[in-house]
Ligand SMILES: Nc1ncnc2c1ncn2[C@@H]1O[C@H](COP(=O)(O)OP(=O)(O)OP(=O)(O)O)[C@@H](O)[C@H]1O
C-alpha cells in the first residue's frame with residue numbers, strides 16, 4: 236500500500252475492521268445480469284468471530300471475495316481498516332491480500348506437489364522472507380495446528396481435516412488482521428469438522444484473530460459470536476450467540 240494509504244490506516248484506531256455499505260454486485264452471462272449482492276451493509280469488529288449463513292446462491296462467497304479484495308463491487312463501499320478499497324489499484328489490493336487478509340476455502344486449495352511445510356511457506360515466499368525464516372515459521376504454525384511430524388507430507392498423504400489445518404496454517408503465515416473462511420468444514424466429517432472449528436475458535440479467543448466465516452450448518456455458526464443471515468443478496472437478520480452452547484463444540488449436544 237502507498238504511504239498515504241498506510242497513514243490513513245495508522246490514523247484509524249477504530250475497533251471496526253470492515254465496514255460495508257450498500258454493496259451491489261451482478262455477474263453477466265452474455266447480456267443477462269445475475270444479481271449476487273443487492274444492498275449489503277455490515278460492520279465487523281476487530282477480534283470478532285462472525286458467521287454468515289444462507290441458502291446456496293444467496294451471495295455469501297461473492298461478499299467474502301469483495302471484502303477480501305479478490306473481486307470488486309458494482310456499487311457500494313467496502314472500508315478495510317478505514318481504507319476505501321475502491322481507492323486501491325489492483326496491485327494495492329494484491330498487497331492487502333498478502334499482508335492483511337487471508338482465505339481458507341472449503342476444498343483447502345493446497346498446491347498438490349508441495350509438502351505441508353512448503354504450502355505454508357507460500358505466502359512468505361511472496362513476501363520475500365528468507366528460507367530459514369520461512370521454514371522456522373512454517374514448522375511453528377504446523378505445530379500450532381497439531382501437525383508436528385507431518386511437515387513433509389504431500390496433501391494426498393493427509394486427511395481432509397489435516398489438509399484444512401495446513402491451509403489454516405498457511406492463512407496464519409502472514410499474520411493477517413482478518414481471516415476469511417468459506418465453508419471451512421463443509422467437506423469434512425463431523426469429527427474433523429469439530430477439530431477445525433475448535434482450532435478457529437482458539438485462534439479467535441486466544442490470539443484475537445478476527446474471523447469471518449461462511450457456513451451452511453447452524454451448529455457450526457453457533458461457535459461464532461454473531462450470525463448474519465443472508466437471503467437473495469441481502470443480510471436479512473442478525474443474531475448474537477450466547478457462547479458455544481448448542482454448537483458443534485458443545486459436548487452436551489448429540490451429534
Ligand atoms: N462467476 C460467476 N458468473 C456468473 N454468475 C455467478 C458467478 N459467481 C456466482 N454467480 C452467481 O451469483 C449468485 C451468488 O453466488 P455465490 O457464489 O456468491 O453464492 P453462495 O451464497 O456462496 O452459494 P453457495 O452456498 O452455493 O456457495 C448465484 O446466483 C451464482 O450463480
Ligand SMILES: [Mg+2]
Nearest residue numbers: 295296297417
Ligand atoms: Mg459459496
